[in-house]
Amino acid sequence: MAILIFLILHWYLSLFGQTFFLHRYAAHKMFTMNKFWEKFFYIFAWVTQGSSYLNARAYAILHRMHHAYSDTEQDPHTPHFFKEVFTMMMHTKKVYNDVLNHRVEVDPKFDRNYPVYPVIDKIADSWASRLTFAALYIAFYAVFATQWWMFLFLPINFLMGPIQGAVVNWAGHKYGYRNFESDDHSKNTLLWDILLMGELFQNNHHQAGSRPNFAAKWYEFDPTYPIILLFNKIGIIKLARV
Structure with a gap:
């Protein structure tokens, strides 16, 4: 029972850090927050992702590219050019690492307006941090x-962040229904979305990216x-729109 509780808590806490902070804040700026809360959730995302830590800058750039080039060859994680999800994950990993390590030139329209904390990143993205979290999971x-x-x-604990991203980008662009017509293959996967905290409403999200x-x-x-809405009401964030 303890293992199941731990796995569920890790899944949802990590997922919240990804969807709330990395996706809706870092990539889309759907709301604002002061520097205290920004740094708090930056560290929150690191601790909850642990061994599978995702850098906010690289995440934001890849996600903006995903929206701009959705389901084309320039999309860093479309399922429509790969036979199975693992090949897509490895391609996404390569693009992510190239962006993270400044090995490719990024369009300036993607490379701006995201949170950056170099000291936290240096620690969180180190092998020492990743292996420490992995050792804690094993213990x-x-x-x-x-x-x-x-x-x-x-x-699953070791690779929590990439697994969640792979499920969203594979299932969210292959399976389900569409509320809106668009040039990409984004879909909504209603029955499974509770496991991804809203992330599988891909068609809705691609229709209104800032909503x-x-x-x-x-x-x-x-x-x-x-x-x-709760965080907006108590003053942790300020919504750009409700």
């Missing part, structure tokens, strides 16, 4: 796992949006 399993097969969940509520129909629900 937790060693103490609380009651069956050998529970250790099979460890790779903080990824749900568009009465029967759709974006679990992250009520949290955003």
